[in-house]
Amino acid sequence: LEAIPVVDEIGRLVGRITIDDIVDVIKEEAEKDYQLAAGISQDVEADDSIWELTRARLPWLFLGLLGGIGAAAIMGGFEELISDHAILFFFTPLIAAMAGNVGVQSSAIIVQGLANDDLKGSISNRLVKEMLLATLNGFILAVVLLLFTWFWQGNLPAALAISISLVAVIIVAGIIGTFIPLFLNQRGIDPALATGPFITTSNDIFGILIYFWIAKIILGI
Template sequence: MGFEITKELLEDVKGYIDTSNNKSLLALFEEMHHADIAEVLDELSFDEAVFIIKLLDSETTSEVLMDVDDDVREKILQKLSAKEIAEEVEELDSDDAADIIAELSEERQEAVMSQIEDEEHVKEIEELLAYDEDSAGGLMAKELVQVNENWTVLKCVKEMRIQAEKVTRVHSIYVTNDKGTLKGRLSLKDLLIASTRTPISEIYIPKVDSVNVDESGEEVANIMRKYDLEAIPVVDNEGLLLGRITIDDIVDVIKEEADKDYQLAAGLVEDVEADDSILELTKARLPWLILGLFGGLGSVVIMEGFESAMNSYKELFFFTPLIAAMAGNVGVQSSAIIVQGLANDNVKGSLWKRLLKEVGLSLINGLVLGVIVIAVAPLMHLSLQFSLTVSISMLCVIIVASLIGTFVPIILDKRGIDPAIATGPFITTSNDIFGIFLFFMIAKAFLPF
C-alpha cells in the first residue's frame, strides 16, 4: 500500500514541532522514504519545513530537498547558511548537487562551493554548471564505474570496488582506452566467469549506446525509451567518456516536457502552478486570450461581410457555432496526433502521403457527419438545399482544418518552435476563422441571395 498523508499524521508532526519534541519527530521520519518526507514538507508551513530540514541528518535532507516542490526548496535554501547547504550538497551525486547550486545566486554559489571540502566534487559540479541545463551535459552525473580495456579481470575488480564507493547505483560498467575514449561496456556475467588474468579487452562488449554531451534532453529521452535503457553514457565530440544519465533523470525530463506541452495546449505561455501569484498567472494566460479576442473580432468582421446572406437566411447564424466548433475540434485532434508523433519521433516518411491520408480521413468523417445533418434537417424544418449547403460546408471545413492541424505543428517543429503550441488556442482560433469564412463562401455559392 502506498504512502498517504493523513490529517492525523500532519497533526502529529505539527504538534511535535510546536513542543520541540525532536525525539518523536526523528522516530516518525526514521522509517519514512525521503520522497514521502518531501510530500509531508509540501503540506507544512515554510517555518515548519525548515525546522524539519535542520533537524534531520544531511544524508536524508539532501535527498528530501531534491523531491520537494521547487518553490518550497528555493525558500528553504534561502533560510540555510552556506555551510548548511554545502553539507547537503556533499551528500548528493554531482548532477543533483549541480541542480541545487544552480538555484542559488552567484554570490551564494561561491560561498557554498568554498564550504565543500571534497575538491573533486567541487570540480565536477563546476563542470556540470557549464552545460545547458536542458542538454545531456546538464543532465549527466559524473559518478560511474569506468575500467580500462588493458586491465586484467583481477585489477578491474579491485578498481571497481574503489569506484563503487562513490556511486549510489551501478547501472553499467563502461570500458575506455588509455585516453578515456568510450570503447564499450562490460557484462557482469562475463566478468564473473572469466579468469582473473584475462584482459578486459577480450571480454568487453564493443556495442554501447551513447549520447553527445550537447544532445537535447528530449532526444536523450527518446533514445533511452527506444532502447529501453536504465542508463546511458555521455561522450564529447572526440568520444571521451564524460558521465552518465540514469532513468530517474529522464523521467523528470519527460514529466517537465509533458507539463510544458499541456500548458501550451491549454494556452499558457509560461510555466505556472495553481499557487502562483495573480500577476504570474495573468502573464501566462493573457497573451493567448488576446489572440482569441482578435480571432473572435476577425470572425465578426467576416460575418459582417455576409450581412445580406444573414438577412436572407437567418438559419446561417444558428449554424455558425456548429461550423466553428467542428473546425476547432478537428484541428485540435489532427494537431494533437502530430504533436504526439513528433514528441515520440514517429512522424516520418513523405509529407504528401500524410497529406493524402488526412484528406481521405477527412472525407470519411465529413461525409458521415454531413449525412447526419441531412437526416435531421427535416426535424428542424430545413430545406434540402440548405442542409446540403451546411453538409458541404462542413466537409470542406473538416478537410481544411485537418490539414492545418497536421502541417502547422510540422512547420513549427522544423523552425525550432515547440509544436505543442499548435494544439491550443492558436489552432482553434485560426480554424474558427477559416471555418466561418468557408461556410459563408459556400453558402453564397449554393444559396440564392
C-alpha cells in the same frame, strides 16, 4: 541501466545521471507541452502569483479575442445572407466548433507522432492521408446534419448548403491541423504549440469564412 556516468574531456568521472533524473526531465517536458496545448505560454505552477499566471495566459486569450473579432467581421460581411436565411446563423457555432475540434485532433496526432518519431513519409503524403480521412468523417457527419436540418426546417437548399459547408470546413481544418505542427517542427518551434488556441482560433476563422462563402454560392445570394 539505473545510472550512466558523466566524464570530463580527459575521461575523469565527475558525476552520474540516474533514471530519476531522466524521469524528471520527461515529466517537466510533458507538463510544458500540456500547458502549451492549453494556451499557457510560460512554465507556471498553480501556486504562482496572479501576475505570473496572467502573463502566462493573457497572450493566448488575446489571440482568441482577435480571432473572435475576425469571425464577427466575417459574419458582418454576410449580413444580407444571414438576414434572408436565418437558419445559417443557428449553425454557426456548430461549424466553428467542428473546425476547432477537427484541427485539434489532427494536430494532436501529428505532435504525438513527432514526439515518438513515428511519422514516416513526406509531408505531402501525410496531408493527403489526413485530407482523405477528413473527407470520410465529414461526409458521414454531413449526411446526419443534412437529414436533421431537412426534417427540422423543411428547407432542402439550406440543408445542402450547411452540410456541404461542413464537409469543406472539416477537410480544411484537418489540413491546417496537420500542416501547422509539421511546419513549426521544421522551424525549430515546439509543435505542441499547434494543439492549443492557435489552431482552434485559426480554424474557427477559416471555418466561418468557408461556411458563409459556400452558403452564398449555393443559395444564390
